[in-house]
Amino acid sequence: MSILIKNLTVSYQARPAVHHVDMIFPTGCMYAIFGPNGAGKSTLLKTMMGLLRCNTGSVEWQNLQRADIAYLPQQSDVDRSQPMSVFELAAMGLWYEIGFFGRVNPTQRERVQAALNRVDMGDFANRTINELSNGQFQRVLLARMLVQNAKFLLLDEPFNAVDAKTTYALLDVLRQENRQGKAVIAVLHDYEQVRAYFPHTFLIAREKIADGKTENVLTDELLSRANALAQAAEDDDWCE
Ligand code: ADP
Numbered sequence: 387m388s389i390l391i392k393n394l395t396v397s398y399q400a401r402p403a404v405h406h407v408d409m410i411f412p413t414g415c416m417y418a419i420f421g422p423n424g425a426g427k428s429t430l431l432k433t434m435m436g437l438l439r440c441n442t443g444s445v446e447w448q449n450l451q452r453a454d455i456a457y458l459p460q461q462s463d464v465d466r467s468q469p470m471s472v473f474e475l476a477a478m479g480l481w482y483e484i485g486f487f488g489r490v491n492p493t494q495r496e497r498v499q500a501a502l503n504r505v506d507m508g509d510f511a512n513r514t515i516n517e518l519s520n521g522q523f524q525r526v527l528l529a530r531m532l533v534q535n536a537k538f539l540l541l542d543e544p545f546n547a548v549d550a551k552t553t554y555a556l557l558d559v560l561r562q563e564n565r566q567g568k569a570v571i572a573v574l575h576d577y578e579q580v581r582a583y584f585p586h587t588f589l590i591a592r593e594k595i596a597d598g599k600t601e602n603v604l605t606d607e608l609l610s611r612a613n614a615l616a617q618a619a620e621d622d623d624w625c626e
């Protein structure tokens with residue numbers, strides 16, 4: 387099982403946001419995706435999910451079905467003003483098993499409750515989601531992901547606007563998932579979090595700058611190269 391990316395270019399209005407990228411995310415990996423603003427990180431994740439079209443190249447899910455890949459987008463896909471309970475939101479992770487109108491059986495109910503317990507939201511199951519802080523809401527979104535029980539977890543800046551205590555609690559949960567064989571691929575922008583939790587890093591600035599062991603990728607030299615490339619891309623935009 388792996389997600390294989392070959393010579394991938396993805397453009398918006400003819401402007402490439404991801405350019406000739408080759409990469410493989412193998413089963414059980416723990417990868418940070420790192421790069422400057424506008425480097426194409428979200429575009430890459432969306433394309434890996436099949437949400438954007440490849441202009442050239444391909445994304446191949448090798449021995450993976452759609453349900454095997456869970457995705458937490460950068461902008462939440464959930465409207466928090468909906469009158470939905472914490473339990474109901476976490477239970478949306480069962481979608482691939484039961485569809486929109488399916489009933490949650492007792493075993494599934496226990497799984498949802500167990501996922502909420504793991505992110506310390508077990509006591510909040512009956513609250514409505516509009517009562518939650520950002521950190522609590524993000525915990526529930528991670529619980530929804532755990533409920534899906536996918537083999538690959540893709541997360542796009544999951545800790546924005548989330549307090550440090552919650553961030554590290556959720557990083558610990560992601561690490562446990564990885565130790566149980568799940569692949570975790572997360573866009574992050576905090577060096578310390580990446581260094582502490584992610585053995586591998588993929589550095590992107592529209593094109594791939596480097597990938598490999600985090601200590602070999604997050605070097606001053608490679609980070610400056612990524613920043614210089616991102617800056618050059620912005621200057622291009624200015625010229626047009
Ligand atoms: P990152 O997540 O690394 O900050 P994105 O993948 O969101 O980068 O964006 C990469 C580039 O593509 C940026 O220049 C951004 O402005 C542009 N872009 C992203 N989404 C769109 C869109 N829907 N339409 C046009 N341009 C977009």
Ligand code: MG
Nearest residue numbers: 427428429460
């Ligand atoms: Mg982004």
